[in-house]
Amino acid sequence: MSGADIGIDLGTANVLIYVSEKGIVLEEPSVVAVDNKLNKIIAVGTEARKMIGRTPANIDVIRPLRDGVISNYEITEEMLSRFIEKIVEKKGFGRFVMPRIMVCVPTGVTEVEKRAVEDATKKAGAREVYIIEEPIAAAIGAGIDIAQPNGNMVIDIGGGTTDIAVISLGGSVVSDSIKLGGDKFDEAIIKYIKKEYNVLIGERSAEKLKIEIGTAVKEDEPRTMNISGRNLVKGLPVTISVSSTEILEALDSCIEQIVIATKNLLEKTPPELAADISDKGIIMTGGGAMLRDLDKRVEQSTGIKVTLAHDPLSCVAKGTGLSLSSLDLLETGGNFKK
CATH class of the missing domain: 3.30.420.40 (ATPase, nucleotide binding domain)
Known part of the structure; x- marks a missing residue:
């Protein structure tokens, strides 16, 4: 893997990794499970996401990125290291030589926030680190000649x-x-269901409602979906039927x-x-x-x-990886930081 370039979409919800000539090789949730008694990470990505809402008191499932930036530096570094190790072990790259890595960040992040991303990526195994803004990476990944x-x-x-x-x-x-973004959509759905039905649902249930029946415009024939949660008055599990019209009402403010x-x-x-x-x-x-x-x-x-x-x-991850072949252009545009 000598000389390979890697692009990382270090997202609040998901981490996607693009490797030159191989495409997207990893797509995992930005979630980490930590055993507080042992002070040790016990799972990352998909395995950790399965634990959300199902852990004993000594295990916390956390998202180390919030609003597109690192909120927990050490855990982000460990999560990145494990993801990079995973693509080396499972994708048949052979002996791993430290790569050049381009990481995307939201528009308008501070220099301190950029430095945190750069440092975490270097400690995770990068030879050189470049930072690119998400819309630029997204445009490249979408096939736009910028x-x-x-x-x-x-x-x-x-x-x-x-x-x-x-x-x-x-x-x-x-x-x-x-x-x-998508996390705020989920929060809005949880808040709406709680207010309208007096029922508490989890993040994964809210995301399922958003994906299955979520909409941004009023539908002529509303769709419905059953979802389970906990009745806040009786404290017992309950199943309710929710319509796409209600999800639109929940999301309308975010969309606007x-x-x-x-x-x-x-x-x-x-x-x-x-x-x-x-x-x-x-x-x-x-x-x-x-x-x-x-x-x-x-x-x-x-x-x-x-x-x-x-x-x-995958546009951002793809564009982040492809952008490493256009460093001169990006430097001229003032959009990446080494």
Whole structure:
């Protein structure tokens, strides 16, 4: 694996790793299980996620990243190390030589936050570390030629943040990042079910509702789904039926914040680039962008065509890995930090 390049989408909800010439080789939840008695990590990724809401008192299941940035440095470092070890052991790379790694971060993170990502990645086994902003990586991963003097608008909705940028000549001309993504969608659903039904559901149940019947526009024929939780009055398990209309009501405020942020950025976009965007449309990427008809909602609100990228969940990881072959362009655009 000598000279191999690795791109890491270090997301609040998921970590995706892209290896040059091999594509996406790892996709795991950004979750870690810690045994507090032994002061030891006992599981990461998918194994740890299965433990959410099911652990004894001595085990905590935590997310070491919040709102797209590291909230627990040591655990993030250990999680990254284990993921890198996993791709070496299971993907047949042979002897592992320390790679160059590009890691993406949300738009507008501080230098301290960037340094934390860089240090954690180096300690996890990188020879050289580069940092790239998520919308740039998302654009590259979505197949956009960012080197051209044309305006391209990307909305990347991750687990912790929504990053919006207008890109031209390899850099962000205007950009914004709001601390709202798929995790906030889940929280809004939990809050709604608690308020309307007096029933408490877990994160995984909320995510299931979002994926199965979540929508961003009103449906002519609402869909329904049964979900189980705990009745807060009786304290007993209960199953309720929830409709897609109710999930829309739960998510409406979050969706509107994304729409408003998009409109505000369009207002700040230089006229020539705004004309390009009007002609070519807006690209949406990220797992949060997969909410049913979210692209339609943004299109209705802005009057500009919105397209969901092919395989939106992996765009950032793919673009992060591919960007290592375009370092000169990215350096000119001022969008990565070594």
